[in-house]
Amino acid sequence: MPLSADLIVENASILTMDPDTPRAEAMAIRDGEIIAIADRATVLEHKGSGTRVIDAERGSVVPGFIEAHMHxxxxxxxxxxxxxxxxxxxxxxxxxxxxxxxxxxxxxxxxxxxxxxxxxxxxxxxxxxxxxxxxxxxxxxxxxxxxxxxxxxxxxxxxxGLLRGKRLGPGNEIVMGDDG
Known part of the structure; x- marks a missing residue:
């Protein structure tokens, strides 16, 4: 018997980033990790009594983005x-x-x-x-x-305090003209 999912997203257009299976229509998640990503019938095998199911209404689902350099x-x-x-x-x-x-x-x-x-x-x-x-x-x-x-x-x-330049760490530079 397959693992029971905490969450299933179905009726979706999922971009998997997997070259062998670039798209899917459903996915199952357990403990914050994807345990299945496939067609709806295959993913619903992971539905248990406590599984929350979200109908994506054919909306796009893309990988999460963690932006550590956000401004x-x-x-x-x-x-x-x-x-x-x-x-x-x-x-x-x-x-x-x-x-x-x-x-x-x-x-x-x-x-x-x-x-x-x-x-x-x-x-x-x-x-x-x-x-x-x-x-x-x-x-x-x-x-x-x-x-x-x-x-x-x-x-x-x-x-x-930069008018005459300054030493900086790697990856940083103050560009000075010939006139200083």
Whole structure:
């Protein structure tokens, strides 16, 4: 007699990630582990008196995703930051940053998100000097959409103690221009 399941999901479109059986219509779970994934009749053999059965109504069931690198908190905190997605060219960047800064005179550091790596142009890369021309007397940083690259003006670099660079652990880098 097959093991009795705690949960059966039936009438589903299940993506198994198994190349030999890429799809199934039902699955049985016991103690948090899948014990059967197959056609409905085969999986229902695991139904016991205490088994909860969920009709997926032909909905998709995909493997659980455990995202250990999620930016959930940071993403929520960034909702009030300046959003730069779709901004291109120095003048557009300048207008967006100055408008944002004018509406937030009390912020100690101004932050922006979504800065394309080619926000100025396909050939000109952003430097602190560009950002200094836009906002010379308030700390300003902007992040790329991947959250792994940030650009900062001189005030922000001074505030963070990074103006002349800093030694960092493996996998981190502060890119410095020839002028330091």
């Amino acid at each position: 959930l908190f940071a993403g929520a905190a960034e909702l009030d930051h300046l959003q730069l997605m779709g901004i291109h060219g120095f003048d557009a960047l300048c207008d967006a940053v100055r408008h944002y800064a004018a509406k937030r005179p009390d912020l100690s550091v101004l932050q922006a998100q979504g800065a394309d790596y080619t926000i100025l142009s396909a050939t000109e890369r952003v430097s602190r000097h560009h950002l200094d021309r836009i906002l010379p007397d308030r700390p300003f940083v902007m992040a790329a959409p991947d959250h792994h690259t940030m650009w900062a003006n001189t005030k922000a670099l001074e505030l963070a």
